[in-house]
Amino acid sequence: xxxxxxxxxxxxxxxxxxxxxxxxxxxxxxxxxxxxxxxxxxxxxxxxxxxxxxxxxxxxxxxxxxxxxxxxxxxxxxxxxxxxxxxxxxxxxxxxxxxxxxxxxxxxxxxxxxxxxxxxxxxxxxxxxxxxxxxxxxxxxxxxxxxxxxxxxxxxxx
Amino acid sequence: xxxxxxxxxxxxxxxxxxxxxxxxxxxxxxxxxxxxxxxxxxxxxxxxxxxxxxxxxxxxxxxxxxxxxxxxxxxxxxxxxxxxxxxxxxxxxxxxxxxxxxxxxxxxxxxxxxxxxxxxxxxxxxxxxxxxxxxxxxxxxxxxxxxxxxxxxxxxxx
Numbered sequence: 342x343x344x345x346x347x348x349x350x351x352x353x354x355x356x357x358x359x360x361x362x363x364x365x366x367x368x369x370x371x372x373x374x375x376x377x378x379x380x381x382x383x384x385x386x387x388x389x390x391x392x393x394x395x396x397x398x399x400x401x402x403x404x405x406x407x408x409x410x411x412x413x414x415x416x417x418x419x420x421x422x423x424x425x426x427x428x429x430x431x432x433x434x435x436x437x438x439x440x441x442x443x444x445x446x447x448x449x450x451x452x453x454x455x456x457x458x459x460x461x462x463x464x465x466x467x468x469x470x471x472x473x474x475x476x477x478x479x480x481x482x483x484x485x486x487x488x489x490x491x492x493x494x495x496x497x498x499x
Numbered sequence: 500x501x502x503x504x505x506x507x508x509x510x511x512x513x514x515x516x517x518x519x520x521x522x523x524x525x526x527x528x529x530x531x532x533x534x535x536x537x538x539x540x541x542x543x544x545x546x547x548x549x550x551x552x553x554x555x556x557x558x559x560x561x562x563x564x565x566x567x568x569x570x571x572x573x574x575x576x577x578x579x580x581x582x583x584x585x586x587x588x589x590x591x592x593x594x595x596x597x598x599x600x601x602x603x604x605x606x607x608x609x610x611x612x613x614x615x616x617x618x619x620x621x622x623x624x625x626x627x628x629x630x631x632x633x634x635x636x637x638x639x640x641x642x643x644x645x646x647x648x649x650x651x652x653x654x655x656x657x
Contacts, residue, residue, distance in 0.1 A: 347622045347623065348560075362587070362592065363594060387545070401506050405507075433522050436540070440515075459544040
Protein backbone atom coordinates (compact mmCIF):
# COMPACT_ATOMS: atom_id res chain seq x y z
CA UNK A 342 0.00 0.00 0.00
CA UNK A 343 1.26 3.44 -0.83
CA UNK A 344 1.56 5.18 2.50
CA UNK A 345 2.03 8.70 1.15
CA UNK A 346 -1.51 9.87 1.81
CA UNK A 347 -2.77 7.32 4.30
CA UNK A 348 0.03 7.29 6.86
CA UNK A 349 1.36 10.75 6.11
CA UNK A 350 2.97 13.10 8.61
CA UNK A 351 2.26 16.12 6.39
CA UNK A 352 -0.12 18.32 8.37
CA UNK A 353 -2.11 21.09 6.70
CA UNK A 354 -2.80 22.80 10.02
CA UNK A 355 -1.74 22.76 13.65
CA UNK A 356 -3.83 20.84 16.22
CA UNK A 357 -6.22 23.07 18.13
CA UNK A 358 -6.12 20.83 21.20
CA UNK A 359 -4.01 17.97 22.55
CA UNK A 360 -4.93 14.32 22.40
CA UNK A 361 -5.88 12.50 25.60
CA UNK A 362 -6.55 9.09 27.04
CA UNK A 363 -9.74 8.00 28.82
CA UNK A 364 -10.47 4.87 30.82
CA UNK A 365 -14.10 4.26 29.96
CA UNK A 366 -14.52 1.46 32.49
CA UNK A 367 -13.43 3.71 35.35
CA UNK A 368 -16.08 6.33 34.65
CA UNK A 369 -19.18 6.66 36.79
CA UNK A 370 -22.43 5.72 35.12
CA UNK A 371 -25.13 8.36 34.82
CA UNK A 372 -28.73 7.13 34.96
CA UNK A 373 -30.88 8.85 32.34
CA UNK A 374 -33.90 6.64 33.02
CA UNK A 375 -34.43 3.85 35.55
CA UNK A 376 -32.38 0.91 34.26
CA UNK A 377 -30.64 2.97 31.57
CA UNK A 378 -27.11 4.06 32.48
CA UNK A 379 -24.55 5.85 30.34
CA UNK A 380 -20.86 6.66 30.56
CA UNK A 381 -20.29 9.58 28.15
CA UNK A 382 -17.02 10.53 26.46
CA UNK A 383 -17.10 13.80 24.55
CA UNK A 384 -14.76 15.18 21.92
CA UNK A 385 -15.11 18.22 19.74
CA UNK A 386 -17.11 16.53 16.98
CA UNK A 387 -18.34 13.31 18.59
CA UNK A 388 -19.82 11.78 21.72
CA UNK A 389 -19.36 8.12 22.61
CA UNK A 390 -21.75 6.80 25.23
CA UNK A 391 -21.18 3.41 26.81
CA UNK A 392 -24.76 2.41 27.57
CA UNK A 393 -26.17 -0.30 29.81
CA UNK A 394 -29.80 -1.40 29.64
CA UNK A 395 -31.23 -3.47 32.49
CA UNK A 396 -33.81 -6.07 31.40
CA UNK A 397 -37.23 -4.64 30.58
CA UNK A 398 -35.92 -1.12 30.01
CA UNK A 399 -37.11 1.19 27.24
CA UNK A 400 -35.68 4.29 25.61
CA UNK A 401 -38.90 5.55 24.01
CA UNK A 402 -39.20 6.63 20.38
CA UNK A 403 -37.55 9.99 19.79
CA UNK A 404 -35.76 12.16 17.24
CA UNK A 405 -32.77 14.50 17.32
CA UNK A 406 -30.70 16.46 14.89
CA UNK A 407 -27.48 14.65 15.81
CA UNK A 408 -26.50 11.66 13.71
CA UNK A 409 -26.22 8.44 15.73
CA UNK A 410 -24.62 5.03 15.32
CA UNK A 411 -25.60 2.37 17.87
CA UNK A 412 -23.39 -0.70 18.26
CA UNK A 413 -24.48 -3.66 20.39
CA UNK A 414 -21.65 -5.03 22.53
CA UNK A 415 -23.40 -7.70 24.62
CA UNK A 416 -26.93 -9.03 25.05
CA UNK A 417 -30.03 -8.38 22.98
CA UNK A 418 -31.43 -4.99 21.99
CA UNK A 419 -34.73 -4.45 20.23
CA UNK A 420 -34.45 -1.40 18.00
CA UNK A 421 -37.33 0.38 16.31
CA UNK A 422 -35.86 2.31 13.39
CA UNK A 423 -38.79 4.32 12.08
CA UNK A 424 -41.02 1.25 12.11
CA UNK A 425 -38.39 -1.34 11.11
CA UNK A 426 -38.12 -3.36 14.34
CA UNK A 427 -35.24 -5.81 14.77
CA UNK A 428 -33.38 -7.43 17.65
CA UNK A 429 -29.66 -6.71 17.47
CA UNK A 430 -26.84 -8.73 19.00
CA UNK A 431 -23.08 -8.38 19.51
CA UNK A 432 -21.47 -6.63 16.54
CA UNK A 433 -24.69 -5.42 14.93
CA UNK A 434 -25.29 -1.72 14.31
CA UNK A 435 -28.10 0.72 13.67
CA UNK A 436 -27.26 3.78 11.57
CA UNK A 437 -29.60 6.62 12.56
CA UNK A 438 -29.40 9.76 10.41
CA UNK A 439 -30.61 13.12 11.71
CA UNK A 440 -34.32 13.27 12.55
CA UNK A 441 -35.02 9.57 11.92
CA UNK A 442 -37.40 8.35 14.68
CA UNK A 443 -35.99 5.52 16.78
CA UNK A 444 -36.38 3.76 20.08
CA UNK A 445 -34.67 0.88 21.90
CA UNK A 446 -35.75 -1.62 24.51
CA UNK A 447 -34.65 -4.76 26.28
CA UNK A 448 -36.86 -7.68 27.21
CA UNK A 449 -35.63 -10.60 29.35
CA UNK A 450 -31.91 -9.93 28.95
CA UNK A 451 -29.70 -6.97 29.76
CA UNK A 452 -27.71 -5.23 27.04
CA UNK A 453 -24.54 -3.24 26.71
CA UNK A 454 -24.24 -1.03 23.65
CA UNK A 455 -22.42 2.07 22.43
CA UNK A 456 -24.15 5.15 21.09
CA UNK A 457 -21.97 7.43 19.01
CA UNK A 458 -23.22 10.89 18.08
CA UNK A 459 -21.96 13.58 15.71
CA UNK A 460 -22.05 16.28 16.77
CA UNK A 461 -22.23 15.56 20.53
CA UNK A 462 -25.87 15.26 21.55
CA UNK A 463 -26.80 18.67 22.88
CA UNK A 464 -29.79 17.66 25.02
CA UNK A 465 -27.61 15.13 26.83
CA UNK A 466 -24.77 17.60 27.37
CA UNK A 467 -27.30 19.94 28.97
CA UNK A 468 -28.52 17.15 31.26
CA UNK A 469 -24.99 16.28 32.25
CA UNK A 470 -24.09 19.88 32.96
CA UNK A 471 -27.21 20.29 35.08
CA UNK A 472 -26.41 17.10 36.99
CA UNK A 473 -22.82 18.07 37.68
CA UNK A 474 -23.95 21.53 38.82
CA UNK A 475 -26.22 19.93 41.40
CA UNK A 476 -29.46 20.92 39.71
CA UNK A 477 -32.26 18.54 40.75
CA UNK A 478 -32.49 15.79 38.17
CA UNK A 479 -33.09 12.09 37.98
CA UNK A 480 -29.50 11.75 36.88
CA UNK A 481 -27.22 10.58 39.64
CA UNK A 482 -24.79 13.24 40.69
CA UNK A 483 -21.93 10.77 40.89
CA UNK A 484 -21.49 10.78 37.15
CA UNK A 485 -20.25 13.36 34.78
CA UNK A 486 -18.83 13.82 31.38
CA UNK A 487 -15.32 13.12 30.20
CA UNK A 488 -14.19 16.19 28.38
CA UNK A 489 -10.82 17.41 27.31
CA UNK A 490 -11.14 20.74 28.98
CA UNK A 491 -11.80 19.10 32.33
CA UNK A 492 -9.20 16.37 32.45
CA UNK A 493 -5.61 16.61 31.25
CA UNK A 494 -4.13 13.47 29.72
CA UNK A 495 -2.00 12.69 32.74
CA UNK A 496 -5.06 12.31 34.96
CA UNK A 497 -7.19 10.29 32.58
CA UNK A 498 -5.14 7.10 32.73
CA UNK A 499 -2.45 6.11 35.21
CA UNK B 500 -36.06 13.01 34.32
CA UNK B 501 -38.03 15.41 32.21
CA UNK B 502 -38.32 13.73 28.84
CA UNK B 503 -39.59 16.75 26.93
CA UNK B 504 -36.32 17.58 25.23
CA UNK B 505 -34.40 14.34 25.59
CA UNK B 506 -36.93 11.82 24.30
CA UNK B 507 -38.90 14.21 22.13
CA UNK B 508 -40.67 13.34 18.89
CA UNK B 509 -40.72 16.98 17.82
CA UNK B 510 -38.61 17.15 14.66
CA UNK B 511 -37.29 20.46 13.33
CA UNK B 512 -36.63 18.96 9.90
CA UNK B 513 -37.33 15.88 7.82
CA UNK B 514 -34.72 13.10 7.58
CA UNK B 515 -32.60 13.33 4.45
CA UNK B 516 -32.04 9.57 4.36
CA UNK B 517 -33.46 6.43 5.98
CA UNK B 518 -31.94 4.56 8.86
CA UNK B 519 -30.41 1.16 8.26
CA UNK B 520 -29.02 -1.89 10.01
CA UNK B 521 -25.55 -3.36 9.50
CA UNK B 522 -24.09 -6.65 10.69
CA UNK B 523 -20.50 -5.68 11.36
CA UNK B 524 -19.36 -9.24 11.99
CA UNK B 525 -20.58 -10.39 8.57
CA UNK B 526 -18.52 -7.81 6.71
CA UNK B 527 -15.36 -8.74 4.86
CA UNK B 528 -12.14 -7.42 6.34
CA UNK B 529 -9.98 -5.13 4.20
CA UNK B 530 -6.23 -5.32 4.76
CA UNK B 531 -4.66 -1.87 4.82
CA UNK B 532 -1.25 -3.17 5.88
CA UNK B 533 -0.02 -6.73 6.48
CA UNK B 534 -1.62 -7.79 9.79
CA UNK B 535 -3.93 -4.77 9.94
CA UNK B 536 -7.50 -5.47 8.85
CA UNK B 537 -10.52 -3.18 8.96
CA UNK B 538 -14.26 -3.54 8.51
CA UNK B 539 -15.55 -0.02 7.73
CA UNK B 540 -19.07 1.30 8.31
CA UNK B 541 -19.74 4.75 6.88
CA UNK B 542 -22.50 7.21 7.62
CA UNK B 543 -22.90 10.81 6.51
CA UNK B 544 -20.87 12.33 9.35
CA UNK B 545 -18.96 9.38 10.80
CA UNK B 546 -16.96 6.28 9.96
CA UNK B 547 -16.69 3.33 12.34
CA UNK B 548 -13.88 0.91 11.57
CA UNK B 549 -13.68 -2.44 13.33
CA UNK B 550 -9.94 -2.98 13.35
CA UNK B 551 -7.88 -6.11 13.98
CA UNK B 552 -4.15 -5.98 14.64
CA UNK B 553 -2.13 -9.18 14.42
CA UNK B 554 0.77 -9.41 16.88
CA UNK B 555 3.81 -7.30 15.96
CA UNK B 556 1.85 -5.01 13.64
CA UNK B 557 2.35 -1.27 13.40
CA UNK B 558 0.25 1.60 12.09
CA UNK B 559 3.04 4.18 11.79
CA UNK B 560 2.84 7.73 13.10
CA UNK B 561 0.58 9.89 10.96
CA UNK B 562 -1.80 12.85 10.97
CA UNK B 563 -5.13 13.64 9.34
CA UNK B 564 -7.73 16.35 9.46
CA UNK B 565 -10.48 13.99 10.63
CA UNK B 566 -11.09 13.70 14.35
CA UNK B 567 -10.62 10.16 15.67
CA UNK B 568 -11.62 8.19 18.76
CA UNK B 569 -9.96 4.78 19.21
CA UNK B 570 -11.55 2.27 21.59
CA UNK B 571 -9.77 -0.95 22.51
CA UNK B 572 -12.10 -3.96 22.54
CA UNK B 573 -9.73 -6.87 23.22
CA UNK B 574 -6.00 -7.35 23.69
CA UNK B 575 -3.26 -4.79 24.17
CA UNK B 576 -2.57 -1.78 21.97
CA UNK B 577 0.39 0.52 22.32
CA UNK B 578 -0.61 4.03 21.30
CA UNK B 579 1.74 6.93 20.67
CA UNK B 580 -0.29 10.10 21.05
CA UNK B 581 2.11 12.84 20.01
CA UNK B 582 4.83 11.41 22.23
CA UNK B 583 2.63 10.20 25.11
CA UNK B 584 3.01 6.42 24.76
CA UNK B 585 0.66 4.11 26.67
CA UNK B 586 -0.61 0.56 26.36
CA UNK B 587 -4.41 0.47 26.24
CA UNK B 588 -6.67 -2.42 27.14
CA UNK B 589 -10.37 -3.28 26.89
CA UNK B 590 -12.52 -0.20 27.46
CA UNK B 591 -9.73 2.35 27.20
CA UNK B 592 -9.85 5.14 24.63
CA UNK B 593 -7.59 7.57 22.84
CA UNK B 594 -9.14 10.88 21.77
CA UNK B 595 -7.25 12.18 18.74
CA UNK B 596 -8.21 15.71 17.59
CA UNK B 597 -7.50 16.86 14.04
CA UNK B 598 -3.82 16.95 13.08
CA UNK B 599 -2.52 15.40 16.31
CA UNK B 600 0.26 12.92 15.38
CA UNK B 601 -0.45 9.35 16.47
CA UNK B 602 0.53 5.78 15.81
CA UNK B 603 -0.45 2.34 17.12
CA UNK B 604 1.28 -1.00 17.41
CA UNK B 605 0.91 -4.43 18.90
CA UNK B 606 3.69 -6.50 20.44
CA UNK B 607 3.19 -10.12 21.55
CA UNK B 608 -0.62 -10.08 21.58
CA UNK B 609 -3.24 -9.37 18.95
CA UNK B 610 -5.73 -6.55 19.42
CA UNK B 611 -9.23 -5.67 18.33
CA UNK B 612 -10.19 -2.02 18.47
CA UNK B 613 -12.63 0.44 16.94
CA UNK B 614 -11.61 3.63 15.18
CA UNK B 615 -14.32 6.23 14.85
CA UNK B 616 -13.78 9.22 12.59
CA UNK B 617 -15.70 12.44 12.01
CA UNK B 618 -16.00 13.23 9.23
CA UNK B 619 -15.36 9.86 7.50
CA UNK B 620 -11.65 9.54 6.80
CA UNK B 621 -11.23 10.67 3.22
CA UNK B 622 -7.94 8.91 2.44
CA UNK B 623 -9.46 5.61 3.53
CA UNK B 624 -12.63 6.14 1.49
CA UNK B 625 -10.42 6.70 -1.54
CA UNK B 626 -8.53 3.47 -0.84
CA UNK B 627 -11.76 1.53 -0.46
CA UNK B 628 -13.19 2.94 -3.66
CA UNK B 629 -10.00 2.09 -5.53
CA UNK B 630 -10.05 -1.45 -4.12
CA UNK B 631 -13.69 -2.07 -5.02
CA UNK B 632 -13.06 -0.71 -8.53
CA UNK B 633 -10.30 -3.26 -9.04
CA UNK B 634 -7.50 -0.74 -9.06
CA UNK B 635 -4.23 -2.38 -8.05
CA UNK B 636 -3.77 -1.96 -4.32
CA UNK B 637 -2.53 -3.91 -1.34
CA UNK B 638 -6.09 -3.91 -0.10
CA UNK B 639 -7.84 -7.19 -0.67
CA UNK B 640 -10.61 -6.90 -3.20
CA UNK B 641 -12.95 -9.04 -1.13
CA UNK B 642 -13.74 -6.20 1.19
CA UNK B 643 -15.59 -2.99 0.72
CA UNK B 644 -17.39 -0.31 2.56
CA UNK B 645 -20.82 -0.44 4.11
CA UNK B 646 -22.63 2.62 2.88
CA UNK B 647 -26.24 3.59 2.83
CA UNK B 648 -26.29 4.30 -0.86
CA UNK B 649 -25.02 0.83 -1.66
CA UNK B 650 -27.06 -1.38 0.62
CA UNK B 651 -30.73 -0.98 1.49
CA UNK B 652 -31.75 -1.92 5.04
CA UNK B 653 -33.37 -5.17 3.98
CA UNK B 654 -30.05 -6.53 2.70
CA UNK B 655 -27.92 -5.39 5.59
CA UNK B 656 -29.40 -7.72 8.19
CA UNK B 657 -31.64 -10.73 7.68
